[in-house]
Amino acid sequence: MNGIAPAETTMIRRLAIAPLRLLCAAAVASACLSVGRAAARPAKPPRPDRPQTRPSRPEQARPKAAPTRPSPSRSEVRRRRQWERFWSRPQTASRYHSSVRRAFAPLVVAARKSTVAIYCDGQQVALGTVVDADGHVVTKASELDGPAECRFHDGTKRTARPIGTNEKNDLALLKVDAGKLTPIQWNGSDDPAVGSWVVTPGPGDMPVSIGVVSVRARRPEAPRRPLPSHGFLGISLRMDTVAARIERVHPNTGAARAGLRGGDVITAVNTTAIRTREQLMGRLRRARPGEEVKLKVTRGGKKLAITATLGRWLSGRRLNPQEHMGGQLSEKIAGFARIIQHDSALKPSQCGGPAIDSSGRAVGINIARAGRVETYALPASLVKSVVAELKARPKGRNAGPKRPGASAPRQDEGGKGGR
């Protein structure tokens, strides 16, 4: 049950210490079961507007072995067809559709000039925010794993060197050598009302994501049951496929040392067969730091056996598996001093840039995708004070004020977050 996300799950949350139980709601489960079983159904192309696709049910991976069932009634067939039509219909009436996002383009015209994409090793790992004309850029520290390159709205690329890090709030200050840059315009008020738009610009002309403030600026609650460290492998998984396919191997991690590569599909961890992303994440979450795992990997059609030793990563919060059904989450999602919570769907690699409001000015910096329904931004005032602190004390690791018991990411073997 751990790590397996049924296509239909109800959201009752247990208060007891026992693990959360996911009930399958049958009224729609029959429909979803039938969608999974329809082997003739054409594969859906990945939609660029949507962060991820629906994970398939385990039945889809084994098209033959269905247990014998009575043949479906006419009404069941009708219901099945309705659901198939629904899921394959293009979602134009959605909040995520480009026709909605387009209306926000005028709001990001200024802010995109102060937004960069941060690349490490040729891949975008985060967005970044230009905070002054001299070339200081702030971004999400835990996504950086090597020399960073900033790519600007006009196509220019500049190497960035690290100036300092505030671990508690996961902010890194970088410096690019560039001519006069356009610093982000902060909003004087960084506590927008619930229901206010939050727009995430990128270097491009369309916003990366739009959403609304879900909870006003607050000091986040301490995790009720701080999760003990679990072993981490050091990979990011591709979100546009059901299988556990590696998108990126983080340097200096157990995955890198074991020789895993981007594109590899993990099909087993020790004796557990892995068919979906969620299964892999769930299985790895149960592993311990230092544990040696035997992985079955498919690479370019070839089957390989790779042994990896897991590293250590401190998670901030115990999460219900349903929180992962909506896209990959950032590694560090807790311990921040103050957050504005909004419902934009961002990938971890889309955090670190400004979060602007309907005036076009930044109310904060997106700092974490923390769950299926929540993304956090650090308020502008907090970012400004951290930046000032880091500028005053360059070349240092700046921990910032720590709350007792607050968890902060610890980096082992020079590695960083991953799964």
Add this chain to the structure above:
Amino acid sequence: MALVVGMLLVAAGASAATSSREPATRPAAKGEKTDGVARILAGGVPRDVADLKAMERRFREVAAKVTPATVGVVGRGGGGSGVIVTADGYVLTVGHITREAGRDVTVLLPDGRRAKAKTLGANLGVDSGLVKIVEKPKDKGGWPHCRMGRSASLRQGQWVLAAGHPGGFRRGRTPPVRIGRVLRNTPTVIVTDCAIVSGDSGGPLYDMDGEVIGISSRISGSLDGNIHVPVDTFRRDWDRMVKGESFGSRRGGAYLGVQLDTESGGTRVLAVVPGSGAAKAGIKAGDVIRRFGGKVTPDRPTLLRLIAARRPGHKVSIVVLRGKKEQKLEAVLGRRPG
């Protein structure tokens, strides 16, 4: 042969037979210009920044209005969210939280108040459930509440707002608000792209007039698979649920095939459905089911819950007490007909 164990328990302490829900009339529009933003909120797309600002004004208004009535509902063994819809404290939530009537639950209000409540009936087919606060409200105006709207007229693309307590009720955190649009509207489900997650079960879905038009129930994998119970089902089933009736079945769910002795509330088998997983496993009338899947089943609700947590095709070990001896049996669960 459908086998539904109907439970006609009268809810002890539930308020009198008169259901005091108010008719859902649209509140009079304020003096604002309604044409432009009304068209968008009804299912259109914003064209410019002026539209965005008008939408934002409405989102903020609705969010402020609906927050006080968006409650947590917690009971033994779990919890979720709900919404108070009448001044005397009727709370809409989901059937998989209320389950059977007469259970004690607590309603948690965002302002910090706690109120004792009792579960009433449920329609387990659509997953609707009703709860009634049994304490008297301190304010003259009664408990903070939002009116029930109408779900039949929801249009595809219509903008809606979801609230609830994802991850469980947390003091110091107002119920997070999310917006989205109606993707699909049928008599039994509303599907939106308002992201909801564990803990949001039972939480309200509002239209942009601040009326409750759905109750969040479950999700499927992607961010556009958020499923809500249409509020019209609550209207239709209101009288039955107030009386404490829990009815309906979750079609297609796991099915053992035993008729249990409802009077004792225990797990004594009255009859076994021929050809069912129970029959093939050798369960007989008179057996008392002691363990299901390794877990102790002291009463009927526990057994039903354990069965519901499985899927058709699951093999499960069952221990029954037959006469004075315990028998260990193995059953393959079938699919609930209906």
